Amino acid sequence: MAAVYKLSSLSSSTSSLSGQSYNHFSLNPRPICSLQCKSSPFTEKHSIERYQRDHWLYKNQLESSSCSCSLPFDKESIRENDIALQLPELKKLLQVLKEKRGTFGKDGEKCGPGNVYLVGTGPGDPELLTLKAVKVIQKADLLLYDRLVSNDVLDLVGPDARLLYVGKTAGYHSRTQEEIHELLLSFAEAGATVVRLKGGDPLVFGRGGEEMDFLQLQGIQVKVIPGITAASGITAELGIPLTHRGVANSVRFLTGHSRKGGTDPLFVAENAADPDSTLVVYMGLATLPFLASKLMHHGLPANTPAAAVERGTTPQQRVVFAELKDLADEIASAELISPTLIIIGKVVALSPFWPHSSKEASYLVEVVQKT
16 A cells, blocks of 8 residues: 655645656655554544543542543443533533623623624634634633544633533534533523534534524524635645636535435435536545445546545645545545545646646646636
């Protein structure tokens, strides 16, 4: 298997691309850490960074315990144990906020509920945050954050704020969606400024719409601060235009997950197999073999350029370039892990990093110039 390297910069020379046909390609000769390396730009469910960041939820219990957090191995038991540890401190915080709210209302003015902000943090690079997002993050009382909010973004949180991890990974949800709804509601009703941090954009496969609907029905004001969704941030990093005159006249965002699970949720493949469109698949590692097969069955050429990007825009970014027919095998060979974004379409060949023959990209550019 060819080595996999990270792409560190778009400014590197690309003059040697012509005629090369590597499946895994980078202009940076320095390899990143192996998959066994524990370092991650994101918040893993049991990472040291998470427990240090959320220490206020566990400090008293761990100090009074004679053992060193010997949690059972069953995932559901771990989850229930974790929530049990958190509940006393969450109740204390709620009480403090309610008392603070009562103090401010002594003059007879009725204090209304706090605001909830749904904030998109982008694909991982903290410099891709909006100024508005930074301001809200720094003034929050409580922040509920997902797994794909990067550690660098969380470093921007104000010193007096409280952080609560509510991330989800395959087979392990630290909180159900209903529990997240109730947490947001409880703290907003207590008068807190609550920030819900989501990787990418909160309204692009982030379930932000569900949280917004629930809270608004309860009379809570919700403000959405958009983030750069992974499709835009990662393709920009690689120099892949999502649309390009004469090459791709539309772009479609697809999810690799179905609401009820299963191995083949991508029933949209028949309508998505358009050679003049760009397809971006979120959360699609497990279902890509089925999707690729369906797309080709419905007419998308097997040699359609494609890319898979693991942990895009972060220092740990890894990229696999391949034609559609080979992409699933190359991803498996490279052992890419979640989060990985998949881009399928002729525009991938316009990237300066596309390692295959440059003839197709040159032809595409020539067609555009003549249009």
